[in-house]
Amino acid sequence: MSAVVELRAEYDLIRTMMGVLSRMCDLMESGEAVDTEQLDQMLDFIVVFVDKCHHRKEEEVFFPRVVAMGLREPAVIDAFVYQHDLFKEYISELRADVREREKGGDWPQHRFIEVARDYISQLTEHSEAEEDELFAVAGSNLSEDENGRLTDEFERLEREEVGEGEHERYRELASRLAEMFPPGGARGMKES
Numbered sequence: 001m002s003a004v005v006e007l008r009a010e011y012d013l014i015r016t017m018m019g020v021l022s023r024m025c026d027l028m029e030s031g032e033a034v035d036t037e038q039l040d041q042m043l044d045f046i047v048v049f050v051d052k053c054h055h056r057k058e059e060e061v062f063f064p065r066v067v068a069m070g071l072r073e074p075a076v077i078d079a080f081v082y083q084h085d086l087f088k089e090y091i092s093e094l095r096a097d098v099r100e101r102e103k104g105g106d107w108p109q110h111r112f113i114e115v116a117r118d119y120i121s122q123l124t125e126h127s128e129a130e131e132d133e134l135f136a137v138a139g140s141n142l143s144e145d146e147n148g149r150l151t152d153e154f155e156r157l158e159r160e161e162v163g164e165g166e167h168e169r170y171r172e173l174a175s176r177l178a179e180m181f182p183p184g185g186a187r188g189m190k191e192s
């Protein structure tokens with residue numbers, strides 16, 4: 001798999017999970033309960049898979065290569081890195097709200113939903129901009145050797161930061177949650 005194909009596949013997974021988060025928000029807003037365990041799994045995915053794994057592959061491996069090859073100006077890359085930093089702020093707000101919920105009693109559900117929806121829309125926009133402005137141009141300019149070097153670096157980073165086998169576990173989590181929270185459908189149809 002080429003470096004760009006790998007990053008695109010991760011964004012597909014991330015968008016699947018953003019769809020799940022969006023449906024979780026709709027359900028909570030309409031007064032239905034969403035399990036704390038499922039919210040925790042969602043938060044773990046956002047913290048580890050999106051922030052620690054995907055964004056670091058971009059910042060530490062992919063972006064520097066794009067600049068070194070002269071495919072994009074450093075200022076363009078800086079803007080994407082700045083957005084990654086903003087996402088960290090969304091994540092700490094979401095985590096703080098879920099921690100409140102875990103304590104029992106009242107929790108700021110309304111604020112959680114608002115922040116989550118904002119995060120979903122910003123991250124979706126960000127992913128589309130990266131695909132259009134970076135992945136498309138890099139995909140057609142990276143040689144086989146360069147792709148090999150990038151994917152080796154991705155693998156190292158993933159092993160060190162996320163752990164062996166975790167990528168697959170997140171993939172399974174996404175498909176399980178997507179079945180439990182289908183687009184426009186009733187929740188829990190496949191549970192028994």
Ligand SMILES: [Fe+2]
Pocket residue numbers: 055058080084126130
């Ligand atoms: Fe990004």
